[in-house]
Amino acid sequence: MRGRPLLYTSYESDQALLNTGTKKVLLSLFLLLAILLPLGAVPGLQWLASDNWMLVLGEVAIVFVAALGLNILTGLAGQVSLGHAFFMGIGAYTAAALGAPEGPLWGLGLPMWIWLPAAGLVAALIGVLIAPTSFRVRGLYLAIVTLGLVFIGEHLFRNLDFITGGSQSGRQFPRLELKLWKEETPLIDFSNDGTWLGIDLSREAKTFYLMLAAAVLFAVVAKNIQRTRAGRAFQSIRDRDIAAEITGVDEFRYKTIAFMLSSFFAGIAGALVASFVGRTIPEAFGLSLSVEIIAVVLIGGAGVVSGMALGSIFVVVLPLIVLNVTEWLTDLARTGEGIVASIADFFVATGNLDSGFVSALPGSSPGLNVFQMNQVLYGLLIIGFIIFEPLGLYGIWIRIRNYWKGWPFTY
């Protein structure tokens, strides 16, 4: 019986965290790659070890944690929420109030082992308070309620300036360092260059490792939630809430749990992203951030943990691709010749009287700027995936996998 794919002889093996050999091998390889990457020890990928890319990959990991949270609520429990940015903001400012050094703004200077879990817990608590609305309204109406939450949050964050630093001014967030209490020298310092186990590491590489650890931890938690009684209850509510209730699923209880868990993830992600950036303004936790996380969930594949990883990479790296392609086209349009340059010139605006969809230097020539172009692309991709590939990138991966599984036969 051993070695036969998709043949499970026990419920445990069917429900195992990694239920196939391929998954175990792929995950091990991925983790090995992620650990070796910052050391520049992966042939052909040394360029990813640069500080800049470490920062990008760190952001991917944080967005992944945030998306895992929304995935529990929207992907598993089917509750559409636009309020994720609000919970991330709650997490960020809880972290600031507890962890930032004492100064003109609230800050108790407590260590990370307090402020990071607290960020999740406070967000989860507020999630529990919001959850009853999801019992009263569903679908689009819930989306409207959570949209309102984002605006209320923005208003609060702007005006609670003794915590947030106020609109457009912002504040400093706690440093990423592990201390026992308030001692001078941290046990582990993620915010400065240093040596770990005899290996010199930049602060960006250290931060990446921290974010990677968080991403792995929360991925395991999210995957496990999916396999529990609660996870199955979420899915039954998503698939048909009335039927779920008839079969004995307590809708109120499980919707509340879904909100709580989702908000906990969001709170942690918010605290991490704020400390990762170091300093940010209240406006950062607005609707655009919610849309970004929704884009991850829908593009990656709602309901699937590995889809969140694919979606996070895609959504974080997309703006860099747009920027680089735009710059490349601009160069081509300015310096190139012939038909290729003309095509490039059609797409990018290179001067005052030039028209084009996108401009590498907005403010100095017409056309969409890179940020606007990204928003348009997110929109188009979300619509495209919902219509053509509801399982997102994960669905595409399944198709590719199935093709090669049966190769050279078509089925």
Add this chain to the structure above:
Amino acid sequence: MKINTRWLAIFLVMGMVLAACSPDEGGPDTTGDEPTDTTEAPGSPGTTEGPTDTTAPPTGEIATDIGVDVENQVIRLGYLSDLSGPFAALVGAINAGAEFYWTGVNEAGGINGWTVEMVVRDTGYDAEAHTQFYQELKDDTVMIAQSTGSPQTVGILEQLAADNVLAVPLTWYSGWTDETLNANLLHHGMSYCLEAHNLLGYITDNNDVSTIAIASIPGDYGLDSVAGAAQAAATLGLEVVYDGTGAIVPGAEGPENPDEIANAIVGADPDVVFLTGRSQDTEAIYGAAVGQGLEAIWTGAFPTYSPRFVAPGSPIADQASRDFILSFYGTPWAAGTDGITAFSQAILDAGLPASEFYTEGAIEATIVHAVLAQAIANGDLTQAGVLAAGKSLSNVDLGGIGPNESYTGTMNEQLQRVSNIVKPDAADLAAGGTGFALVAGEYTHSIVTDYDFTGACYSLG
């Protein structure tokens, strides 16, 4: 999944439209007649000969690390610019001025034979993007020649220090002179806070005024400016009859509460209104206040005002010409000094529309030019060498386009205490000028001379 996908798709699109329409906060905006082209900026560099390039060691003897192409003798400069956020129009014009300057320098043979290349990244005024692009630029450029936004710049200070990288902040936050913030920065121009002191000093000396109303948008720009106004009012004995510090709520097209602010100002009946915001905020509040018959002197940070207020057809042209008094960090075109005349003529000759904001771009670039010339003379074009060169400059001559800057000595000695007091000039605007008349050139009021710097007027927490 049983989510109604069609509705979800429609809803998300609506969500994104809403996100796109959400208010742009903070920061100044510029006039309707901003230059919008950076690509057609060649031609005579005007004053862009810049600092005198001293004798330098041969290229082979110059130490380099990042951002310098020794083979082709190219120096790369990083620009962290807000080209899509609330400051987009302003920074677009400033960058056009910088590009104009560097084009002139490069065409004239570069700095001791080294040409300069701008690497511009659009941060959208977002702290996360700012930090991320900083990481990219510090691995690619010799220094950050422009870092837009005070919170954003404070956000990268620790990294600048760790990386030994020099940056020129594009903000006039009063805290830049603070020793705890300034180790890796070359600030320039009079701060928002001192600008308020200088303006109110001038206004009090030349007018019979005793009461003042203060209002601003939130954020370091508005709050630093009105903090200065409140200090100056106390020093000058002006009674504050309305304090709307941070009370203007900036929306996408203008303030969300113009009538509330205007009514409060009119109700207080002040002799002077000190308001700092974006020009669209001022336009709405000022329009509502003068509509109710208020006659007062209006002033505020420079980007609070726009020459479009006095453009032909503007409903507030006559009142605005009468009421506004402002201060500009650089030399206004109307000053007619040799440096600014040559510069403005070169801009016009290149076919660009008149705007004072080009000057700011050229001022930044001139300071960077002086830094690079010094680094080359020192034989050290590494990032740390450029930082050391910048911090050793005791007198940067801006060639008449702005007051000279110093980066040595005590913080009080480094403080820029000179600005130019200007008034709207509708006739100048109609004749193709920038729309300002000079009232008092290179002006320093006695309260500014006596100002003892002990810290920022408004603290960024």
